[in-house]
Amino acid sequence: MRLGGVLSRRREGRDCPLGWRSGPLAEALSRTLGIARLLLLGQRIHSVTCPARRPRRRWGTHPPTGRLQHRNAAAGPLVLSWPCALQCSIDGDGRVGVGADPVSSPLRQEAILREVRLNGSVNVTRIAAELGVSAMTVRRDIAVLAHHGLVTRVYGGAILPRTKPALRSNVPTVPERSRTFVLGMVVPRRSAYYREVIGGVQVVAQGTGSRLMLGVSAYGDERPQVEDMLNAGVDGLLLTPRPDTLRSAEEAAWIRELPVPVVIVERRPEPAAGLDQLDRVASDHARGTVQALRHLVELGHRRVGLLASATPTAVWISRGFDISRAIFTLPAGAPCVADHVAYDFAAVDTFIDALVSTGTTAVVAHPDEQAALLVQRVRARGLAVPDDLAVIAYDDDLASLAEIPLTAVAPARHAVGRLAATRLVQRLREGSRHVVQESLLLPCLAVRASTSRRSLPFDMSDPSTAA
Template identity: 40%
Template structure:
């Protein structure tokens, strides 16, 4: 049976029975539940049916969205699956942006946390598609290692539209993987330029070894230093463990020793917990911040709570969430071919008390 014939059969059954269930349709049509959900999603986008929990019903003219309203078009009433690696740090603002944009469009968001574990991410995504029957996915997946590669392959073959949050798979490859990312390289460069304008010539970097953001920070830091003619020889470029790791204190002291020995007067630190711990250790060792060492943190989740308040690069988290919903909604509305979109949003530099001219403060 051709796809068009199969969808016509779904509509025929709806006219007869009023409501159809996904699993019943799958058995009756001899196809997978995922195929049925894809058919229902397409019919819903065309305004023929209305999705209900576990199935669909015919769309009545009286319930159709009013043309021109905020939820107008095929996107209204769609269900969006949202999978993020943390519900505590960084990602709550992204989730807030997603929810704000979804509410404006009449979308329902189903949120899941996956804890930076590819197997859990895949399990959550599969459940959202197979059990919840979402119309599209917003996800910040693991993309590195063999498990990450397998997860990306799954996303590329997903039968619903996918928009990546703060992730970029690089090679376009097969499948429609759109993305919205913060321009972390530009954000890092803005911090380096700020410090250089204050008179710093040796600006180091401390980045979390396991963070997917770290490679972008390194590229942005190095390129900005080279473009500004800053010293790099001997300047620390540290890849540190998490601040909760037992080896953190040793690595932190080693980094501060390298700053002292190399004459490094400023340091860009990712992320906020590591930056706060570094400033605290500076105080314990009698290293004045910003007098002896200016510190700029990357994330701005808790930077203002430090003493002194930390100058910070703030990624546009809520804007990333809003832009991702807009991309997904546009994909759901698209009647024909639509180019793959990749959106880049600029971070903001927030100047506070932890950065000053060398020897000042």
């Protein structure tokens, strides 16, 4: 029988298992009717039972009314249980306690769908509180329902589908490739670097008729930005998380649980993060560094230093630098700093001292602002660029505008954004048929005056003359 039937029969004194016309049980059940209707989801009540440790009561012809009486107070409260995991307990003084175990995914989705059909909409925060689950869990359920066309995701929840299914099978449907989406994008900052990445995403958004929604994390926790975008109803996300987030399964757990498709941009998650099911598009900074070292070696340089500020890119530059030294058998001893503090003039002067004392003739500096500052300080010492020291900048935002135009490694940032957005739209259209891909784009080397060819002090063909 349904819960409403149980209550009505109790009130009328008919067909009642315990026979109460009034009292705390009827009042308790009445007070919990609202939440019970939601959690029962139209299911029938299979049983009204007492705990196994408590013997079944047998009432006389005149059942008690008013306050619930216990023969043995130590036996504990009476507990009413339903298959939906709702529990209502009544202690010896008639006090009522209501609780619910976590509701399974199919039941949650049925509850959400019923709420939408009854009221025309559902609010994520409110339904999550009623079901006793997190808002993120409800959003995942809404995403599943939306995928099957049962609801339409909107800011803060869901509404009835905007379009009804065709009544006749011969009515042509909208082609899959003509669907448009709302794409969310979270970047660490609005720098020149990410402006180009964003520009590439905008090209795809405009080409597909989609809308781009942008958030900036300022290298902090990205989750508030992501929450806002999910509430606004984005269909997919382009994320550039903090590197720490992508090193372990625990840190990356919230990304795996997102209810919409995600593409990781300009980051390369560690295998331990467990994000193998996500597409990722990034610049291959390690290979870009190898290009820079190859160029310097071809110009005759053997002692090459590294000066890099502490950025997520610097990690891959350092790896590429180590790979290059092994490939080109470069001698050790040249100064290598991968955690330089930007605009620390004293540290730059100390680095230059190390260059001079070790006979280093070339440097890769990251970013290009740091490279320009290095050139200024070197020239202030009376050294010539590139005759005494060749300099390659990693990044090409301002390198061409320096007093001596800098040779620079230029990541394909616009192409990264364009390809990442293409992957996201592709995944939204293909669904489960999509093949996860990792794309690494090679930077290009722009050769300028800071590394113009110098006269070689030794014969490159004779290794014995190499410094």
